[in-house]
Amino acid sequence: MKIKTTLITLLACLCFSTLALAQDDDAIKSTVNAYLDGITKGDTALLGKAFHPTAILRTFNASTGKIQDFPVKNFIRNTPAGGAKATTKLVGYSYAGVSATATVELEFQDFKYIDLLSLLKVNDEWKIVCRVFSRVDNDVQIKGSAGVAAKTPASTSKKVVKPKKDDGW
Numbered sequence: 001m002k003i004k005t006t007l008i009t010l011l012a013c014l015c016f017s018t019l020a021l022a023q024d025d026d027a028i029k030s031t032v033n034a035y036l037d038g039i040t041k042g043d044t045a046l047l048g049k050a051f052h053p054t055a056i057l058r059t060f061n062a063s064t065g066k067i068q069d070f071p072v073k074n075f076i077r078n079t080p081a082g083g084a085k086a087t088t089k090l091v092g093y094s095y096a097g098v099s100a101t102a103t104v105e106l107e108f109q110d111f112k113y114i115d116l117l118s119l120l121k122v123n124d125e126w127k128i129v130c131r132v133f134s135r136v137d138n139d140v141q142i143k144g145s146a147g148v149a150a151k152t153p154a155s156t157s158k159k160v161v162k163p164k165k166d167d168g169w
Contacts, residue, residue: 031126032102042083047076052127059133
């Protein structure tokens with residue numbers, strides 16, 4: 001009887017953890033789609049739902065040679081009323097714990113934006129906290145690979161430093 005109860009408990013835990021992962025997948029995609037739909041429809045309420053109020057938008061200004069930051073409230077306020085005439089695509093996303101990243105494209109007639117979005121799970125809701133973006137030609141393709149573990153050089157693998165809890169590492 002104990003074995004049967006233990007197996008049922010383990011099965012229930014597995015089902016609940018699988019359900020929780022599926023919920024995070026759906027919630028992340030929903031947040032990213034709220035951002036993309038907000039842009040293309042000019043829906044500032046959707047944009048407000050997707051972004052955390054303290055989110056920052058960041059890019060490099062080649063003219064000035066400096067990193068340029070934009071508060072999210074200015075970005076939302078300046079969204080075209082009829083929406084941007086662009087096609088959008090969620091290229092990919094990944095997450096672990098309370099942090100996630102997503103890569104999206106917004107393609108316009110003459111150029112496209114490639115956005116690297118950072119998300120955090122705040123009060124059980126996924127919110128975009130940072131948008132790092134590039135304006136590129138339409139034929140530019142995203143390079144690199146997600147989910148590939150970096151190899152540690154042999155010279156640095158001897159000493160392992162463990163970060164303190166929540167120290168920003």
